[in-house]
Amino acid sequence: MKNNTQDKHDAPSGELVMRTLAMPGDTNANGDIFGGWVLSQMDLGGAILAKIYSPYGRAVTVAIESMAFINPVKVGGVVSTYAKVVHFGNTSLKIEVETWVYDHYTLELKRVTNGVFTYVAIDDHGKPVAIKKKI
Numbered sequence: 001m002k003n004n005t006q007d008k009h010d011a012p013s014g015e016l017v018m019r020t021l022a023m024p025g026d027t028n029a030n031g032d033i034f035g036g037w038v039l040s041q042m043d044l045g046g047a048i049l050a051k052i053y054s055p056y057g058r059a060v061t062v063a064i065e066s067m068a069f070i071n072p073v074k075v076g077g078v079v080s081t082y083a084k085v086v087h088f089g090n091t092s093l094k095i096e097v098e099t100w101v102y103d104h105y106t107l108e109l110k111r112v113t114n115g116v117f118t119y120v121a122i123d124d125h126g127k128p129v130a131i132k133k134k135i
Contacts, residue, residue, distance in 0.1 A: 014084035017045035033073035045081035046095045046117040054121035067115035077101040091128040
């Protein structure tokens, strides 16, 4: 497997939380995978990690820090999302989420984007609750 990230990150960091295949129905007008689809995969992946720290297993996204798309995702690319907690608050946590794509034709692994997502742990009534800082 070639690794051609073209930036300072030579490998994904964090825990693998999602992996999926980019499909034709997820393309934009240029034929690349729509950025909103990539963002939704990142939000789902971050939420998977955030749920672990909520005593009720529920967490909601309240903020997303800036993102820049570095490389496009083509149809057929294997999209992997990695996440790690970078800050614990009382009821919230910030999770850095990275998306990478592996192209089976070119044998290249490339970073697509990254961002920091803030999640708040909630109870069964949607009210914020203290997170579990240790799992």
